[in-house]
Amino acid sequence: MKNTQGAITHLKNDQKYPANRTELLAECDGLSDFSAEDKQWFTDKLPEGNYESAEAVMKALGLQEA
Secondary structure (H helix, E strand, O other): OOOHHHHHHHHHHOOOOOEEHHHHHHHHHOOOOOOHHHHHHHHHHOOOOEEOOHHHHHHHHOOOOO
16 A cells, blocks of 8 residues: 555545445545555455444554554
């Protein structure tokens, strides 16, 4: 993931929760400010599940704020 901070910002400010993996992937796919490589990374790394918050998604992906 090259745009880690952008992903964190999006998860915290723009994503609606609760959300499941399918909803998160659909949202990610529609974002124009992320590269195809970052979208593929997100798809490959995000486990199945229901997420109640940005922090839960970040934990599942191993993302940490700088």
